[in-house]
Amino acid sequence: MTAIRARRLSKRYGGTTAVADLSFDVEPGRVTGFLGPNGAGKSTTMRMILGLDRPSGGSVLVDGRPYHELRHPLRKVGALLDAKAVHGGRSARNHLLAIAHSNGIPASRVNEVLETVGLREVAGRRIGGFSLGMSQRLGIAAALLGDPEILLFDEPVNGLDPDGILWIRTFMRELAAEGRTVFVSSHLMSEMAQTADHLIVIGRGSLIADTSVTEFIGRSSQGYVRVRSPRLAEVADLIKVGEPHPGHLRVTGMSTLEIGTITARAGIPLEELTYVRPSLEAAYMELTKDSLEYTS
Amino acid sequence: MKHILRSEWTKIRSVRSTVWTLTVTAALMLGFSALLNASARNTSGGPIPGDQTIMLSLTGTLLASLSMATLGVLVISSEYRTGAIRTSLMAVPKRMSLLTGKIVTFVAISLAVCTVAAAGAIGVGAAISQPPSFELGEAARSALGSGLYLTACGLFGLGLGTLVRHTPGAIVSAIALILVLPTIANQLPGEWGRTVAEHFTTNAGLLIVSGQANGSLGPWSGFAVYLAWVALAITAGAALMRHRDA
Numbered sequence: 001m002t003a004i005r006a007r008r009l010s011k012r013y014g015g016t017t018a019v020a021d022l023s024f025d026v027e028p029g030r031v032t033g034f035l036g037p038n039g040a041g042k043s044t045t046m047r048m049i050l051g052l053d054r055p056s057g058g059s060v061l062v063d064g065r066p067y068h069e070l071r072h073p074l075r076k077v078g079a080l081l082d083a084k085a086v087h088g089g090r091s092a093r094n095h096l097l098a099i100a101h102s103n104g105i106p107a108s109r110v111n112e113v114l115e116t117v118g119l120r121e122v123a124g125r126r127i128g129g130f131s132l133g134m135s136q137r138l139g140i141a142a143a144l145l146g147d148p149e150i151l152l153f154d155e156p157v158n159g160l161d162p163d164g165i166l167w168i169r170t171f172m173r174e175l176a177a178e179g180r181t182v183f184v185s186s187h188l189m190s191e192m193a194q195t196a197d198h199l200i201v202i203g204r205g206s207l208i209a210d211t212s213v214t215e216f217i218g219r220s221s222q223g224y225v226r227v228r229s230p231r232l233a234e235v236a237d238l239i240k241v242g243e244p245h246p247g248h249l250r251v252t253g254m255s256t257l258e259i260g261t262i263t264a265r266a267g268i269p270l271e272e273l274t275y276v277r278p279s280l281e282a283a284y285m286e287l288t289k290d291s292l293e294y295t296s
Numbered sequence: 297m298k299h300i301l302r303s304e305w306t307k308i309r310s311v312r313s314t315v316w317t318l319t320v321t322a323a324l325m326l327g328f329s330a331l332l333n334a335s336a337r338n339t340s341g342g343p344i345p346g347d348q349t350i351m352l353s354l355t356g357t358l359l360a361s362l363s364m365a366t367l368g369v370l371v372i373s374s375e376y377r378t379g380a381i382r383t384s385l386m387a388v389p390k391r392m393s394l395l396t397g398k399i400v401t402f403v404a405i406s407l408a409v410c411t412v413a414a415a416g417a418i419g420v421g422a423a424i425s426q427p428p429s430f431e432l433g434e435a436a437r438s439a440l441g442s443g444l445y446l447t448a449c450g451l452f453g454l455g456l457g458t459l460v461r462h463t464p465g466a467i468v469s470a471i472a473l474i475l476v477l478p479t480i481a482n483q484l485p486g487e488w489g490r491t492v493a494e495h496f497t498t499n500a501g502l503l504i505v506s507g508q509a510n511g512s513l514g515p516w517s518g519f520a521v522y523l524a525w526v527a528l529a530i531t532a533g534a535a536l537m538r539h540r541d542a
Contacts, residue, residue: 051389052382053541068389079386085379087311094310102303102387142383 003181008058033196034185041205078143079152083135088128189284228272300397317367328356329417353421361449365470368453411443441504458533
């Protein structure tokens with residue numbers, strides 16, 4: 001069963017269109033990255049999935065139903081939107097307890113999720129004093145309370161230190177491996193390259209790509225071979241298709257073996273001969289360059 | 297609804313602002329009672345009649361209405377301020393159920409605390425002024441009236457908080473509607489002006505505390521009119537909450 005299904009979803013604020021005619025499916029058992037530059041409409045889409053914002057047009061279903069029709073929504077869907085959007089005066093335990101009660105989740109589950117995210121020790125402390133990393137873990141604990149099949153994370157690694165990033169990344173992979181649906185938004189391509197199996201890319205509120213990560217890279221950009229040599233000018237003359245760069249030559253459309261054979265025949269020594277895989281980052285930049293809301 | 301009530305109870309009991317506003321309410325009730333009864337006893341020379349003791353004992357209600365309105369505002373506006381409202385609505389997407397849960401929880405806590413505080417204020421007052429005769433029935437009715445009035449003021453705040461979603465804005469509106477505008481309304485000229493003033497928010501609502509009637513309303517009809525004002529604020533807030541993006 002498709003976990004999240006958006007059909008012609010739109011959201012307009014006054015004259016501005018945040019999301020336009022967006023259709024996609026999010027499937028269980030894998031991490032689906034929701035990618036786009038800042039201001040592309042990712043958070044708005046997530047809020048519409050969760051019934052917080054009302055779509056101007058179209059629909060989005062969670063497990064076949066509109067979110068507000070789910071009886072105990074947290075047992076089906078867990079979400080982390082903004083980790084700092086909590087009442088700072090409450091202790092971590094009371095914060096989670098209030099959420100658990102609302103969906104008839106037993107209080108014992110609060111201790112379990114605190115243990116899972118490593119906040120057991122600070123459960124009694126006021127969350128106003130938590131670091132961003134701790135708040136992020138608390139937000140994840142809240143998302144996990146109902147043991148949901150579907151998980152949504154909005155920019156979960158923003159502002160985290162490398163340890164925290166690695167932890168969240170591993171954690172999302174584990175959740176997907178358990179057969180859950182993981183839908184995670186990010187504006188960082190490099191992050192998605194390491195976490196996601198599938199990508200939904202949007203720009204200016206519209207769908208740009210809905211594809212697997214490998215396909216995404218293959219489709220939109222090519223790799224190249226980097227050549228360095230003390231006699232680089234001679235190499236460039238021999239190869240002809242090389243594109244000169246400071247200190248090296250970039251060659252597209254030839255393999256390392258072909259280039260190596262040519263230079264060996266000419267007796268030119270090489271310092272480096274490397275095939276550079278196309279980067280997801282480059283593919284992403286290429287695809288979204290027309291849809292950047294704010295260009296620097 | 298049982299789950300929502302447990303959740304709201306957990307929320308309201310676990311923040312300091314609840315403890316503070318309730319403590320201030322009780323302190324105002326007891327403090328004013330002690331102060332005014334002591335001063336009345338010193339100046340009158342003779343015994344103070346029982347009904348006057350009760351009246352003096354509940355003077356704190358006038359200011360306690362603001363601490364209760366503040367608590368009512370915070371029940372909802374603190375969630376909008378922090379963004380926690382989104383977490384609440386993800387857990388309870390039926391917005392009217394969430395609002396109802398907040399209202400019921402607030403009413404239960406407020407009625408219990410305010411009625412007990414009012415009864416305590418009358419007890420303290422009577423102990424100080426030592427009235428020759430004292431009608432327990434009248435004391436109980438007044439304490440309940442004060443508890444009901446303060447709870448209604450809190451609900452007024454809750455309604456305004458839902459409407460305005462901004463803590464200072466909602467508190468200022470509550471002060472205006474509970475304390476300032478009723479006094480100004482009393483200055484309205486003519487017969488028509490007097491009728492408006494008598495029906496205006498707390499001018500009508502306070503009758504249940506004093507147990508007296510003004511020109512057009514008795515204690516209970518006055519309270520009913522006040523509740524209509526409160527209901528107006530809550531209905532307007534609820535209508536916006538239903539349709540606005542969270």
